[in-house]
Amino acid sequence: MTRHGKTLDKLKEAGYRLTPQRVMVLAALAGKPGHIGVDDIFRQVHASYPYIDVATVYRTLQLLKVLHLVTELDVGGSARYELIETEVHHHMVCRNCSRAFDFSPTYLEEFHHRLIQEFGFEPDLEHFAIGGLCSACARERR
């Protein structure tokens, strides 16, 4: 079973078709560790199947996102995607080097509960990501 085999199963279980295009997009996602951009996915699939259209890549990613099979990472303009395999986590994205680091949802618990208790506002934290400056870049800058 490949790294994205389970994701293919879940797609099918949810009643969607297993098209070659979708399989290739998922293979691209599974092929590189961490987050990967649309252009990167497109180039990779296009190399082996030149008829692929960007629209299909976007539609596939949209679908995978709705089914909670990928996470979308939005910080700083262009979105990047990651197969969901591990436990839920959030991301810190460096505005300088663009690297992403994970952190646990527990870091947002207090914030989450205070918004609910004091405003009755239920924040969407599932795909939460925060931009900033990572320690390496901060050190370098000094």
Added chain:
Amino acid sequence: MTRHGKTLDKLKEAGYRLTPQRVMVLAALAGKPGHIGVDDIFRQVHASYPYIDVATVYRTLQLLKVLHLVTELDVGGSARYELIETEVHHHMVCRNCSRAFDFSPTYLEEFHHRLIQEFGFEPDLEHFAIGGLCSACARERR
């Protein structure tokens, strides 16, 4: 002195030119309370000066943002803008009704400090905004 008079002064002090287009964009921002979208600003300016181009509106807002004279509110696709006059605050934006509510930076202090202490990551919180479901919409939904 109009509501945006001080902002005009700051623009000039920073060495930028006071063009009629910029004055009109600022007037539009000052004319409505709360956050306002680019299309709204454009329509308003266009009504009194039909030669205005969207590009100019975008460029003006970009400039005002860099100079910290407006805040940009990004949640949910299209950006909205607000003149900075009041103290610093963050926003909750309802994914259902699109209304925005303010909350104090103190709500993020614990989160902020933990990222610094445990990862050395300095998050950008200046324009922080979080999407979610407001209490009115949550009630209505039940």
Added chain:
DNA sequence: TTGGAAACTGCAATCGGTTGCAACAACCAT
């Protein structure tokens, strides 16, 4: 008050992302 340098604008081209549509293909029932 006026001349000139540099900033700014409008225009048009462009770019990333989305959508309508007709042709096509996956998949289930037979």
Added chain:
DNA sequence: ATGGTTGTTGCAACCGATTGCAGTTTCCAA
């Protein structure tokens, strides 16, 4: 195995936002 339903794709048009460029305007210095 095969046919029909219907989800999916590629294409092209489109949309909001950004950028290069040439002409225009602001604003300071003289």
